[in-house]
Amino acid sequence: ERLPELLRAMPKAELHMHIEGSLEPELIFAMSQRNGVAIPYASVEELRQAYAFTNLQSFLDIYYAGASVLITQQDFHDMAWAYLQKAKADNVVHAELFFDPQTHTARGVAMQVVIEGLHSACVRAGTELGVDASLILCFLRHLSEEDAFATLEQALPFRDKFIGVGLDSSEVGHPPEKFARVFARCRELGLHLVAHAGEEGPPEYVWTALDLLKVERVDHGVQSSKDPQLMQRLARDRIPLTVCPLSNLKLCVFPSLDQHNIRALLDAGLVVTVNSDDPAYFGGYVNDNFLQTFAATGLTAAQAYTLAANSFEASFADAGQKKRWR
Numbered sequence: 001e002r003l004p005e006l007l008r009a010m011p012k013a014e015l016h017m018h019i020e021g022s023l024e025p026e027l028i029f030a031m032s033q034r035n036g037v038a039i040p041y042a043s044v045e046e047l048r049q050a051y052a053f054t055n056l057q058s059f060l061d062i063y064y065a066g067a068s069v070l071i072t073q074q075d076f077h078d079m080a081w082a083y084l085q086k087a088k089a090d091n092v093v094h095a096e097l098f099f100d101p102q103t104h105t106a107r108g109v110a111m112q113v114v115i116e117g118l119h120s121a122c123v124r125a126g127t128e129l130g131v132d133a134s135l136i137l138c139f140l141r142h143l144s145e146e147d148a149f150a151t152l153e154q155a156l157p158f159r160d161k162f163i164g165v166g167l168d169s170s171e172v173g174h175p176p177e178k179f180a181r182v183f184a185r186c187r188e189l190g191l192h193l194v195a196h197a198g199e200e201g202p203p204e205y206v207w208t209a210l211d212l213l214k215v216e217r218v219d220h221g222v223q224s225s226k227d228p229q230l231m232q233r234l235a236r237d238r239i240p241l242t243v244c245p246l247s248n249l250k251l252c253v254f255p256s257l258d259q260h261n262i263r264a265l266l267d268a269g270l271v272v273t274v275n276s277d278d279p280a281y282f283g284g285y286v287n288d289n290f291l292q293t294f295a296a297t298g299l300t301a302a303q304a305y306t307l308a309a310n311s312f313e314a315s316f317a318d319a320g321q322k323k324r325w326r
């Protein structure tokens with residue numbers, strides 16, 4: 001089979017993955033034991049069986065429980081290093097990793113432990129794997145503006161160790177405008193800006209992410225196809241969408257992969273990319289997303305090339321690096 005081999009072999013950038021969502025059940029159990037943190041599952045198998053989701057919130061409840069075993073700087077390093085080795089195996093040459101500091105600082109884990117543990121793995125990936133990796137700090141949108149500002153304050157001593165900020169967690173009922181002032185401050189600080197919008201939420205949330213938060217990319221954004229004017233705006237301004245097909249399938253955003261709208265988004269001229277979101281929870285890493293999506297929807301080799309080129313264009317790599325990729 002030539003198309004699957006092309007999908008596996010082609011160099012690509014991964015732009016939408018939550019590092020806490022790469023924690024495999026085996027690693028959750030190992031860390032639970034070495035840190036003496038109890039989790040309400042008796043075995044790796046029992047934990048994996050809990051991975052049956054009906055919507056975003058049903059996933060987030062288990063995702064935050066899994067992240068509770070992360071305590072030491074070594075834990076954060078080991079988690080990111082495990083992901084970056086998988087990324088290397090999938091021919092990812094550039095990765096931008098989301099992390100959720102509030103999930104950890106709320107449990108008493110210091111910001112320094114989180115950021116330095118993750119960052120050391122990113123540096124190691126550059127030297128040992130030739131994978132260029134950087135971090136994007138995400139604010140949890142179900143928490144307050146005040147909490148987000150406090151988190152930003154705690155992270156600023158480590159400003160050189162992350163390249164941007166994002167917005168994630170429960171979308172419906174938490175529209176982007178709650179974070180307009182935090183994002184304005186981050187913009188002044190020269191941070192890159194992204195936000196989850198239009199995953200489960202309406203096209204309106206994509207408009208406000210663009211116009212009020214001034215994001216450079218939209219994470220998911222698949223609900224945009226319900227609004228023709230929004231589609232025109234995304235195409236005209238070449239605003240990338242970081243699409244995560246297996247995530248959308250597992251969280252029941254689409255009833256099956258063959259009904260995913262990725263082809264319609266591509267046909268409308270949008271800068272679509274393919275990503276894994278939470279690979280340990282959604283049944284696969286980035287190449288699994290490519291392979292299953294292409295098998296289900298009949299995308300072509302030309303579209304594979306477009307998706308890979310889009311991933312580099314949409315990345316926050318510097319202009320010199322982008323030139324070398326073209």
Ligand code: ES4
Binds near residue numbers: 021063199247
């Ligand atoms: C997430 Cl799939 C998804 N959506 C929103 N927030 C998230 N955090 C981790 N995965």
Ligand code: ZN
Binds near residue numbers: 016018168196277
């Ligand atoms: Zn996500």
